[in-house]
Every structure is written in C-alpha cells, then in structure tokens.
Amino acid sequence: MTPYDSLTRRWQQSSWLAEVCDRAHSKLRNHSHGDLPRWKSTLEKLPAVETCAELDHPAPRLGKPHGGKEVLREQLMGLHPWRKGPLQLAGIRIDTEWRSDWKWTRVSPHIDLNGHRVLDIGSGNGYFGLRMLGAGADFVIGIDPTLLFVMQHFACRHFSGDIANYVLPLGVEELPEGPAGLDTVFSMGVLYHRKDPASHLERIYSLLKDGGTLVLETLVLPKGEENLLIPDGRYARMRNVWAIPGAGRLLGWIKEAGFSEPRLVDISPTTIEEQRSTPWMTFESLEQALDPSDPSKTVEGLPAPVRAIVIARR
Numbered sequence: 001m002t003p004y005d006s007l008t009r010r011w012q013q014s015s016w017l018a019e020v021c022d023r024a025h026s027k028l029r030n031h032s033h034g035d036l037p038r039w040k041s042t043l044e045k046l047p048a049v050e051t052c053a054e055l056d057h058p059a060p061r062l063g064k065p066h067g068g069k070e071v072l073r074e075q076l077m078g079l080h081p082w083r084k085g086p087l088q089l090a091g092i093r094i095d096t097e098w099r100s101d102w103k104w105t106r107v108s109p110h111i112d113l114n115g116h117r118v119l120d121i122g123s124g125n126g127y128f129g130l131r132m133l134g135a136g137a138d139f140v141i142g143i144d145p146t147l148l149f150v151m152q153h154f155a156c157r158h159f160s161g162d163i164a165n166y167v168l169p170l171g172v173e174e175l176p177e178g179p180a181g182l183d184t185v186f187s188m189g190v191l192y193h194r195k196d197p198a199s200h201l202e203r204i205y206s207l208l209k210d211g212g213t214l215v216l217e218t219l220v221l222p223k224g225e226e227n228l229l230i231p232d233g234r235y236a237r238m239r240n241v242w243a244i245p246g247a248g249r250l251l252g253w254i255k256e257a258g259f260s261e262p263r264l265v266d267i268s269p270t271t272i273e274e275q276r277s278t279p280w281m282t283f284e285s286l287e288q289a290l291d292p293s294d295p296s297k298t299v300e301g302l303p304a305p306v307r308a309i310v311i312a313r314r
Contacts, residue, residue, distance in 0.1 A: 002028055003157055007166050010139045011117065019176045020141070024168035031147060031169065039151040042078040043158065047071075049090050051161030055134030058086065058101035060127070063159025065091030079152050081281040084124040089159050096127075097281035099274045103188070103217065103307075104131045110265045110311050111215060113137040116183035119207060121172050122190040125152035129165035137184075139164035145171040178206040188217035189307075192241050201257035208314040214259055220308040221246045223267060229302065236289035236298040236305055247308050259312035270305040 004021040011017050050064040066072055073092050076082075085096030114136035120129055123142025126149075132140045144150065144167055153167035172190075185204045194200040204214055219241070221229060226246035235241035245253065247264055254262040272295075275286040286305070291297040296304050 003154075003162060003166060004168065006162050007139065007141065007164075010164060014181070016176055016178065016180045017141070020168065020170070023174060023176070024170055027169045027174075028150075033147050036147065039079065039148065042075055043151065043154055045075055046155060046158050047090070049159060051159060053130075053133075053160040053163050055130050057088075057134075059088045059093060060130040060134070061088045062130075062156055063090035076155065077280070079148065079155060081283060082125070082152065083149075083281060084127040085280075087125075087127065087156065089156065094280050095278045097275060097278060097285055100127050101131075102274050104128065106266045106268065107188075107215060107217070107309055108135060110263075110309070111135075111184070111213065113184060117141075117181075118184045118186065119143070119180075119182050120186045120188075121204070122188065122193075123149075123167050125149045126156060126165050126167040128186065128188065129167070130156075132186075133163060133165050137164075140166065142167040143170045143172065143175070145169060145174075172200070172203060175203075175207070179209070180207040181209045182207050182212060183209065184213045184215060186215045186217075188215070191216065191218040192244055195242050197243060197253060198257060201254060201259070205258045205314055210314060212314045214254070214310075214312045214314070216254070216310045216312070217307055218250065219244045220250055220267065220306055222269075222303050222306050223247070225303070231300070231302060234300060235302055236286070236300070237284075238289075250308060250310065254310060254312050259314060262310050262312035264308055264310055266309040268307060270307055 004024050008018050008021050047066050049066050054061040082094050082096045084098055084100045085094050087094040113132055116137050118132055118137045118140045120140055120142040123144045126142045129140035129142045147169055150167050150169045191197050226248050229244040231241050251262045272287045277285045291299055
C-alpha cells in the first residue's frame, strides 16, 4: 500500500531519508484511526486506469479519463473533505476548498526548483508537490499528520503512477534530526499553528543544506501593523492559532533563526473566492469565519486573514 520504498531509491545515499521512510511505514502500520478501514476499502475499489501525470496545470491531470464517472465520483467522495487543489483524477475535476493554484501563482515566480530535493511541511494531499515536480523538482517529500490527506494522496498516486511526489503521515516533530541536506523546504500555512514559531524555523534551518532555500507562507497582520496578535481563544473559528506577527516581526523571527536575505515577496488578503465551501468540501469555510457586517474582521472581531510569502536562505 505504501510507496515509500521507491522514495528511498531516489536518494539511496541518504540515511536521514531512510529513517524518515521507516518511521512513515511504522506510523501507517500501527495507526488506529477509526476511519482507516473505510478509506482503505475506498482505495481498493478505485478502477484500473492508464496512469499518467500532466503536472503543469492549475488542476494537475492524473490518470486517463475513465468511463464510469458517476461511480468514480462517488468513490472519491468517500475521501471527503478535499481541501487542497484543484485536481483532475481520471477525468473527474475535484473542486477543493482552497484554490491552491492561486497561492502557487504567487509563490512560483520567486523560486527555482530545478533538480531540487524538496520537503513540504504540512503538505495536505500533496497538491503543491505535484506543482513542484512540474516546476522541475527532483523529488518532493510531503509530510502531514492528518491521515485522511495521506489517503487522498494514495488515491492520486493510483492515477498518476509512481511519480516523485510523496506524502508521509508525519509531523515535522517526528522527523529525525538533521543534517538532512535538503535543497528547499516549504512551510505553507503551518507557522501560526506552532506554539513555538522560533523552534519551527530553527528546525527548518537544520534540515537545509548550506545555501538551501526556505519558502514560508503564513498569516500576518494587515499592512502597517507590527504588533503581535495572540488570539484569546479562536481565530477565524480555528482553535490552534497561537500567534500572528506583523510582516516586519516575521522577517525578524526568520533572521533570528539564522537565515539570511529574507525577502517578503507577497502579502495578500485571503478572500472567500480563494477559500470556500464546494461540493467536495461541504463544511463551513472562510465566509462563515468572517463578520457578515464587516468582512475586514473575523467573527471574533480580529483582523481578517492576510497571508505573506517570504523566501530566505540558509
């Protein structure tokens, strides 16, 4: 069921990667999630198709179109909710909660991934890894502790074949200590979920080779605000948002972690067109997290989400 053996073959001289894959195998083998049998059954019932991967598209196209679309759509809905995308699996377009292609459009002009060994922290189902491969990465190691997203990734691999994009059921704290010698580490939509953001940035620093690149995307305060917001309770209905800095303070954190040349390359408000409910993610989304009388604020009365992208070097 797990494709991680082929990952170790892509970088055979790395003992660090071999240990990562061993931990991922063990985590899957011993996982006790109550929905795991149902998700496995869904994967086993996916139809045999001709595999293919056309990655340089807003919705990467995985697998040749399949005739039984209604049955396939129902099977893929068994892995609901789909959050990162869009994706096209065997001719079925999955309209995910996030228009992740919009974020990729903001990130991609500022990076060169040709031949890079990449780690994607908080990868979700691996959507960004597909885009990274399409941009020339050698391989992408995605990690995400949410088991459903790993199952969605396995569904994608069913249609794509053995491409060099992987999602492992691990959190960053479960990775072995470096040095790992990675060329690029992405951390997108993760930092504000960490109780200790400094430790998160230092851990990324330790995993990169000298000259390696950090690509960080995270919540910040609106332009011109340089305080530190520590929500008392929820933020935009999220329970685990610990701290939101101003952009200048964020750059300072990155420098303090040892990085050089941090560049703020984008700062954009998150809109209800970019993050929303869809038939593939039917729960409440950003619209329900904003004040209906003042969308510049969350329902808690805090500044509405704004996201910054920073590129830095080790």
